[in-house]
Amino acid sequence: MKKLLFAATLVGVGxxxxxxxxxxxxxxxxxxxxxxKV
Incomplete structure (x- = not known):
């Protein structure tokens, strides 16, 4: 379960x-x- 949460966090941050x-x-x-223009 922790691995899934970690993967989801990585994807979100990415x-x-x-x-x-x-x-x-x-x-x-x-x-x-x-x-x-300047």
């Missing part, structure tokens, strides 16, 4: 990190556009 990285990429693209 999804959160993946979504944060995806948002960071979008923010970086926006930042690149802003800095190009």
């Amino acid at each position: 999804i959160v990190i993946w979504r944060l990285v995806a948002q960071e990429d979008e923010a970086r693209d926006l930042w690149a556009e802003v800095t190009d």
